[in-house]
Amino acid sequence: MPKLDLDAIEQTNRTFYPEPYASPMKNRFYRRLAPAAGLTDFGVSHVTLKPGGISSQRHWHEGEDEFVVLLQGEAVLVEEDGEMVMRAGDCAAFPKGVPNGHHLVNRSDKDCLFIAVGRIVATDCHYPDIDMHLNAANGRFTHKDGTPFRVARES
Amino acid sequence: MPKLDLDAIEQTNRTFYPEPYASPMKNRFYRRLAPAAGLTDFGVSHVTLKPGGISSQRHWHEGEDEFVVLLQGEAVLVEEDGEMVMRAGDCAAFPKGVPNGHHLVNRSDKDCLFIAVGRIVATDCHYPDIDMHLNAANGRFTHKDGTPFRVARES
Secondary structure (H helix, E strand, O other), X not given: OOEOOHHHOOOEOOOOOXXXXXXXXXXXXXXXXXXXXXXXXXXXXXXXEOOOOEOOOOEEEOOOOEEEEEEEOXXXXXXXXXXXXXXXXXXXXXXXXXXXXXXXXXXXXXXXXXXXXXXXXXXXXXXXXXXXXXXXXXXXXXXXXXXXXXXXXXX | XXXXXXXXXXXXXXXXXXXXXXXXXXXXXXXXXXXXXXXXXXXXXXXXXXXXXXXXXXEEEOOOOEEEXXXXXXXXXXXXXXXXXXXXXXXEEEOOOXXXXXXXXXXXXXXXXXXXXXXXXXXXXXXXXXXXXXXOOOOEEEOOOOOEOOOOOOO
């Protein structure tokens, strides 16, 4: 049936950010709905932000539109020009190429659920608050001057 | 601000279906969020189904994925293999090219709100229950044998 059994789709809190930017993501859990459902035109993430969680580091994409709709709880949308509370049913859109870094922060004591829609990222992504940059050419996060992050190797 | 002021975006119940398939759409009201917000990668509709409303005639697209998430109220998802109730937070996905006609029907006595995501339709669309077909080549609805609908002209 096309109605999705969310519980049957893997939920994870993994991130590809390097440290120290990965640890703040530990309270963001998400399910990738598009591959589970056979969609390829766009991606859809079903995200649970636990109290204290952030949706991402504050960022903007050069070449991918993003859309979010809040399903449950509340989150603070933080962007270049300030903050705004979002509650169930509220929508926000982030057109590609607009240098307005954004993310959602759950400052409440309850889970916040939202849906995020966007294509697979194939362009540079900018992070105005931190010394990190996503380079589309090689798919890697680097410092803003292009130097790699030091990776702690497991022995 | 990227948070959308839904009340400021035009809401309409217009349809491009010919009669007699247009009239059943009168209880579906929608806002096109993507153009209002400057998104072009995909379309996003914010839909209100009033009691008795249907989201569309039951259909499937040859070349466009669709995704819906219920925000408020409830609707019955009708598809080829049966029916299933959807409530706030429920998601459904309709991969392109899968011949499983679907639509949402509001059989309750309250409004149902949902978000629908999909690209601009550029391929044929099939309507298993009715004698109608969307021909991508010319963007027109015809009967299944290709003959045009008779249009009642206003005098």
